[in-house]
Amino acid sequence: MSKHPTATLLANIKREAKRRAKTTNASYNATLDVVAREFGFASWHAVTQGKNAAGPVPAAASERELPVDPVLRPMFDYTPNEDRPASELAQWWLKPFAVTRGDGSFDVRCLDGGAHDRSTWYGTASDLASAKEIAAAKLANWLEFLDQPIMTIDADSYSLTIGSLHPRLPRAVLATFESMDLLRAWLAEWEENIATHPERTAAALQLARQVVIERDAAAMR
Known part of the structure; x- marks a missing residue:
């Protein structure tokens, strides 16, 4: 179904991006893209053009949807990114996930290209809410880095x-x-x-x- 952004949706995305940029010290520009993906668009530019999320980059995990202990392919963290199956890239590229540690805390990771053959460690959180905050902030920071000319x-x-x-x-x-x-x-x-x-x-x-x-x-x- 086509999603046409309304003035209210645009305002909500901007407001949320400003809030996160202020609390995470990420750039407003990069955070706009992250929030836009969470609302189902490919980017902030796609929102302003009224286009649905489409293309090789999947939507990022939303602040409310961080996969926990996903079933990953054997050797997931020992495969060069360019050799990964297309289906794996579609499912996990730029989409953070959490892995439960023995003490009940969570390791937050993301297949984002920061390492050439494995997911990048974003940090460890004591609870799921904190894990989601780490995922959102680290992904925004990484996208900001990629956007630097x-x-x-x-x-x-x-x-x-x-x-x-x-x-x-x-x-x-x-x-x-x-x-x-x-x-x-x-x-x-x-x-x-x-x-x-x-x-x-x-x-x-x-x-x-x-x-x-x-x-x-x-x-x-």
């Missing part, structure tokens, strides 16, 4: 790329410049938009990654 230098150009949200897709190119001065000016505007117009940077991130997705799909035809 990194410079690459070619023979006659400079590019800014962002991290991939899927292990079988390469980094996405945000922009390419003929000079370092142009790159610096662009970055200054980018940082300003993060603070004042996060929806603009979210849209740019989404577009850059969508180009990679479409190019990969075309190559598979």
Whole structure:
């Protein structure tokens, strides 16, 4: 069923993102994406465009839905991410889960690419509520890290790329410049938009990654 965001839904997502960003010290921009996924959308940009969650990246576990002691494939934590079955990536990529320890506490983990062949340890919590908070905060921080532009230098150009949200897709190119001065000016505007117009940077991130997705799909035809 199609989900069309209402003004109330948009306001609720923004309000929740602001609350979490303040309590977890994660960026508002990254937290918007996390909360949008919890409401069933692919990203905050997808919310603003009225689109349903779709694509290679599954919805993140919501604050109320953290799988506990899931049944995982043998060697789950000893498999290079690029060699994982597509069904496993669809089920667990960027979706935190909890594992009960012998003393009743919970280890929070997530298959997010932080390690090349296993899930990343997010932390240990004494109760499930705390485990959910750890999952939400750590995932937001990781997405924020992936969204940070990194410079690459070619023979006659400079590019800014962002991290991939899927292990079988390469980094996405945000922009390419003929000079370092142009790159610096662009970055200054980018940082300003993060603070004042996060929806603009979210849209740019989404577009850059969508180009990679479409190019990969075309190559598979």
